[in-house]
Amino acid sequence: GDSVVQTEGQVLPSEGDSLIVNCSYETTQYPSLFWYVQYPGEGPQLHLKAMKANDKGRNKGFEAMYRKETTSFHLEKDSVQESDSAVYFCALRFGSARQLTFGSGTQLTVLP
Amino acid sequence: DAGITQSPRHKVTETGTPVTLRCHQTENHRYMYWYRQDPGHGLRLIHYSYGVKDTDKGEVSDGYSVSRSKTEDFLLTLESATSSQTSVYFCAISVRQPEGSEQYFGPGTRLTVT
Numbered sequence: 001g002d003s004v005v006q007t008e009g010q011v012l013p014s015e016g017d018s019l020i021v022n023c024s025y026e027t028t029q030y031p032s033l034f035w036y037v038q039y040p041g042e043g044p045q046l047h048l049k050a051m052k053a054n055d056k057g058r059n060k061g062f063e064a065m066y067r068k069e070t071t072s073f074h075l076e077k078d079s080v081q082e083s084d085s086a087v088y089f090c091a092l093r094f095g096s097a098r099q100l101t102f103g104s105g106t107q108l109t110v111l112p
Numbered sequence: 113d114a115g116i117t118q119s120p121r122h123k124v125t126e127t128g129t130p131v132t133l134r135c136h137q138t139e140n141h142r143y144m145y146w147y148r149q150d151p152g153h154g155l156r157l158i159h160y161s162y163g164v165k166d167t168d169k170g171e172v173s174d175g176y177s178v179s180r181s182k183t184e185d186f187l188l189t190l191e192s193a194t195s196s197q198t199s200v201y202f203c204a205i206s207v208r209q210p211e212g213s214e215q216y217f218g219p220g221t222r223l224t225v226t
Contacts, residue, residue, distance in 0.1 A: 009152075032212055043202050043217030044155065051212045089154055098143055098206045098213050099170065102154035 002027040004090050006103035013080050014111045021075040021106045023064075023090035031092040033057075033066050033073040034100070038087045047088070082110045115139050116218035118203050124224045131190040133221050135203030137183075143206035144186040145170075145215065146178065148199040155202060161186055193225045 005024045013019055025031065032051045036044035048057030050066035050073065057064045062077045073090060090103040115138035125131050135144065143162055147155040147170075157170030159178040167178050175197060179187045190197055203218040 004154075006154075034214075041219075043204075043220050046214055046216070049212075049214065093213075093215075098215070099145065099157050099160055100155070100204075100215055102156070104152055104154045 002029070002031070002092060002094065002101045004092055004101055004103035006090055006106050008106050009104070010107040010109065012109050012111060015082055016079050017110075019075070019077045019080045019084075019108070021088055021090075021108065023073045023075065023103060025071050025073065025090075025092050027092060027094060029094035031094040033064070034091045034093065035062070035064055035073070035075050036089040036091060036102075038089065038105075044089060080108075080110045082112055084108060085110045116203060116205060116216065118201075118218040118221050120221060121219065122222045124226060125193050126226055127194060128192050131193050131223065133188045133201055133203075133223070135186045135188070135218060137186075137205050139205075139207075140183050141205040141207055142183075143213075144180065145204040145206070146176075146186070146188045147202045147204065147217075148172065148197075149202060149220075150199050158188065158201075190223075193223075195225050197223065198225045199223060 003026045007022045034049045035047040037047040038044045048059040050057045053068035055066045089105045091100045117136045119134045145160040146158040156172045161167045161180045177189045201221045204215045206213045
């Protein structure tokens with residue numbers, strides 16, 4: 001079946017550091033890919049998306065490239081800020097019912 | 113704001129009791145979803161609906177049922193709650209966009225089964 005793997009459960013960069021949060025996926029379909037962000041006590045919010053291979057999603061300085069050859073959609077940022085601290089989920093979507101399959105999430109805590 | 117509300121926001125119940133969670137949307141979107149969120153598992157799909165009276169199972173549907181008698185309301189029922197159903201439950205809607213549909217989530221319901 002389809003799956004999304006996020007290898008880091010938690011990352012602890014310092015403010016100003018660069019960031020890569022890994023996301024790999026497995027599917028026999030041609031999915032759309034998403035990153036969602038979740039703040040404490042809230043529901044997940046769509047952060048960025050890529051609809052097809054070689055698309056790049058961008059939002060608030062974050063980027064993710066849809067790489068079909070490596071089945072990856074890593075989240076990157078050049079310089080993180082404390083306000084970026086949150087849980088980030090990678091997800092894929094396929095099929096007519098548009099349901100999402102999520103990774104286990106990565107807690108990003110940016111240290112001052 | 114995607115116009116999604118969930119009720120109740122918090123609930124504590126005892127093992128073996130029935131529980132119903134409600135999701136309400138204000139914009140008449142066709143697709144609605146129920147997910148549960150647990151540490152280490154991300155969000156997992158329980159059931160979804162693609163129209164009034166049209167529903168289907170997701171990845172973790174055992175012990176749950178759903179109903180959708182109106183476009184705006186999607187109910188999740190735990191017929192006989194168990195401690196393993198302690199979780200945070202999120203409702204979502206799918207919104208069609210020019211580049212493809214996007215899902216938007218409600219604020220969640222924290223359910224504790226004692």
